[in-house]
Amino acid sequence: MFEFFKGFGVTFGTMFKKVVTEEYPENFPPAAPRYHGRHQLNRHPDGLEKCVGCELCAWACPADAIYVEGGDNTEEERYSPGERYGAVYQINYLRCIGCGLCIEACPTRSLTMTNFYELADDNRQDLIYTKEQLLAPLLEGMEQPPHPMRLGEHEQDYYVQGPRLARTGAKGDPVGEQVR
Amino acid sequence: MTETQMLLADDPIWLVLIKVVALFAIGVVLTLFMINWERKVVGRMQQRPGPNRTGPGGWLQSLADGLKLAFKEDIMPAAADKRVYFIAPVISTVPAFVAFSVIPFGGKVTIFGEETVLQLVDLPVGVLVVLACSSIGVYGIVLGGWSSGSPYPLLAALRSAAQVISYEIALGLSIVGVVLYAGSLSTADIVAAQASSWFVLLLIPSFVVFTIAMVGETNRAPFDLPEAESELVGGFHTEYSSLKFALFFLAEYVNMVTVSAMATTLFLGGGMWPWPLSALNANGWLQMIAFLIKTLIFLFVFIWLRGTLPRFRYDQFMRLGWKVLVPGSLLWILTIFAIRAWRSTGGSTTALLVTVGILLVAVLVIAFLVPERKQKEQTIELASDFPVPPLDLKVPTKPARRKRRDRSVGTGRTREPALASGAPAKEDDDV
Numbered sequence: 001m002f003e004f005f006k007g008f009g010v011t012f013g014t015m016f017k018k019v020v021t022e023e024y025p026e027n028f029p030p031a032a033p034r035y036h037g038r039h040q041l042n043r044h045p046d047g048l049e050k051c052v053g054c055e056l057c058a059w060a061c062p063a064d065a066i067y068v069e070g071g072d073n074t075e076e077e078r079y080s081p082g083e084r085y086g087a088v089y090q091i092n093y094l095r096c097i098g099c100g101l102c103i104e105a106c107p108t109r110s111l112t113m114t115n116f117y118e119l120a121d122d123n124r125q126d127l128i129y130t131k132e133q134l135l136a137p138l139l140e141g142m143e144q145p146p147h148p149m150r151l152g153e154h155e156q157d158y159y160v161q162g163p164r165l166a167r168t169g170a171k172g173d174p175v176g177e178q179v180r
Numbered sequence: 181m182t183e184t185q186m187l188l189a190d191d192p193i194w195l196v197l198i199k200v201v202a203l204f205a206i207g208v209v210l211t212l213f214m215i216n217w218e219r220k221v222v223g224r225m226q227q228r229p230g231p232n233r234t235g236p237g238g239w240l241q242s243l244a245d246g247l248k249l250a251f252k253e254d255i256m257p258a259a260a261d262k263r264v265y266f267i268a269p270v271i272s273t274v275p276a277f278v279a280f281s282v283i284p285f286g287g288k289v290t291i292f293g294e295e296t297v298l299q300l301v302d303l304p305v306g307v308l309v310v311l312a313c314s315s316i317g318v319y320g321i322v323l324g325g326w327s328s329g330s331p332y333p334l335l336a337a338l339r340s341a342a343q344v345i346s347y348e349i350a351l352g353l354s355i356v357g358v359v360l361y362a363g364s365l366s367t368a369d370i371v372a373a374q375a376s377s378w379f380v381l382l383l384i385p386s387f388v389v390f391t392i393a394m395v396g397e398t399n400r401a402p403f404d405l406p407e408a409e410s411e412l413v414g415g416f417h418t419e420y421s422s423l424k425f426a427l428f429f430l431a432e433y434v435n436m437v438t439v440s441a442m443a444t445t446l447f448l449g450g451g452m453w454p455w456p457l458s459a460l461n462a463n464g465w466l467q468m469i470a471f472l473i474k475t476l477i478f479l480f481v482f483i484w485l486r487g488t489l490p491r492f493r494y495d496q497f498m499r500l501g502w503k504v505l506v507p508g509s510l511l512w513i514l515t516i517f518a519i520r521a522w523r524s525t526g527g528s529t530t531a532l533l534v535t536v537g538i539l540l541v542a543v544l545v546i547a548f549l550v551p552e553r554k555q556k557e558q559t560i561e562l563a564s565d566f567p568v569p570p571l572d573l574k575v576p577t578k579p580a581r582r583k584r585r586d587r588s589v590g591t592g593r594t595r596e597p598a599l600a601s602g603a604p605a606k607e608d609d610d611v
Contacts, residue, residue: 011225011488021228 035115036098039091041135042110044158046150047142049079049135050110051086060105065095077146081155086110089131093119108159184302184368187288191296198291199300203280210479211433215242218483225487246426254422259329268327269420269427272320276434279313282306283441284368285471286451289464298451298468299368306367307355310442311348314397317431318344324428325416337416339494340399340406346501347396347403353509354389357516358446371450380447385512387447389505391481394439396501399432401486405494440478441471448474 022029031037042050053070071079071087079085102111121127138144151158181189191199216231216239223230232238256262286298303309318341325337359365361382362373373379380387396403407415414420417428444450451467453460460466492500522532562568 007488008484011484014227015221015224017227019224019227019229 031115031117033115035113035117036100037114038093038116038119038129039102039134040112040114041086041089041131042112043136043138043142044081044151045141047138047147048081048145048149048158049085050108051089052080052082052108052110053084053086054107056105056107057102057111060101061096062099062101063095063097065092065097066090066102067092075148078148079145081149081151081158086131089134091129091134093127093129094124182302182366182369182372184284184297184299184366184372187295187297188299188302192294195291195294195296196300200281203300204277207277207280207434207437208430210437210475211430212242212246213239214433214436214479215245217479218486221480221483222487225484249426249429250423252422254424255419257329257419260419261327261329264323264327265329265419266424268320268324269424269431270320271323272317273427273431273434275313275316275320276431276438279310279438280434280441282309282367283438284371284445284450286466286468287461287464297368298464302366302368305365307359307365307370307442307446310438311352311355314344314348314435314438317435320428320431321416324420328416328419330419332413333416333418336406336412336414336418340416343399343403343406343497343501344397346498347393347505350389350393350501350505350509351397353506353513354386354393355446356509356513357383357386360513360516360520367445367450371445371452374449374452378447378449378452383447383516385508387443389509389512390443390447391478392500393505394443395482395485396497398435398439398482400436400482402489402492403497404486405491405497408491411491436479436482437475440475440482443478444471444474 044050053068055068055070058064058066058068067088067090068086069088070084073079073083073085098113100113103113106112119127143150149155149158152161219241220230220238230238231241234241234244256265281300282303284297284299284302288295288297290296321340321344322337325333325335325340328334358370358379361379362370364370364373395401399407406412407417412418417425420428451461451464451471452458453466453470460470519532523529560571
């Protein structure tokens, strides 16, 4: 008999509890730090791109959302340390399922995911993100490629000294990959 | 003629018109308010805010919905009986508003120098008018379902009608006690008869039956099975759209307001303020506020029920109506008759109380002495020889957890040197 009335107590009590809804457009809650959001193509501390155009991300993608065309670096026009760079890089967000396998596949940690999640549009064309949209912004001390390698004579310098360079150069982006 | 009827009899036509418009406005505004309030309260009961976009605090949501409904395409099914299909929502809405006219909102007031009462009419059979109106409203349901020319609305209409009619019987029987004590069917007289004590105290069984029956009568949760939103398409108004559907919707909510107002009139003393505030009773307008507050309490109970109880099955619902509420009310009426007959033939109150006490004790003793029906021991036949845990399995209780600090002392040491040493702790090269 009293169980019947207990239910009424539950609903009445719940009325005065805090509402769990997040008021999305007004108050823009940041996603979890490791949220699989929009991709980003990272740069070396001097501004050269990390992408070497190897297409491993495109091969790893189960939804076939990534399209990469590699190109050859020359001494006059250099986009990344080493021989090759990603000349064309597109991610189709109508296909992307946000699984993150591309990030795991990337050998240079060029491709990472931000926690930006507002990926909506009213046409298909604008949801195919190109390299210009995906590239990380130029931070302090970076230089827009193409330009020669500034951090060493050889591409191996970029990778071997990577951690040290990162520590000295990473003062510009305290939030890391958080995008708002 | 009673004083109320005298005051109402010499109302000029403009005052009557004002009252009619005001009643209509109250009905519509309370409907709009109720829809919003319901969605908000049910939302809060589920830890979500409910509508909060349209208008200040979302309070114009139902108005926006109503306007949207008016601009939608008005579909006339090919198989529909055109005239009946058109008239059914009207039949269902008009009585809902008519029933409003006998509700005594408040006492004596002066409007533009004319002394009157906050009530449109005070018929000698006021309570019956309300019952009659809800009966006519059923025609709207049945005709609407039938004229749609589609089998599902027809079935739903029959179920709705069966439901409303069977609960109307319980509703009518629960009113009998009130009428007996008030000595009148006029709503104003019933309110006046509760000046000393409200009938809810005197006639609790009637009140309980009335509140249950009024939920069944208005097709509301947990008795909303003919138009169960989460299970059926729409019940009897499946084929309706646009303003015709809006009329059905309006009728349902106005009916809710009407039965709540009736419950207030019959059992909660109408517009009378309770004891510590009885000084407020002098003013008719303040009485109307009291009336509206009491009505809103009933409307809140409607929402509360909807937020709490699961829907009944059809047979459970009918069993409750016919086997519990109706016989219960009949028994209760019989008891009232007996008590009143005893009192009016000069029987003493003490003897009456003693008799009631003895009867109560006897019933309780019998209830305790009768052995409970033995529950058959459950035997579960296993479908295969797959090993399953025994039925009387007890989950072992967890040993009390050790304090967090104690554990971190043991394991924390292995983690710390990694940070303390000169080597980089983390490769943070994603610049």
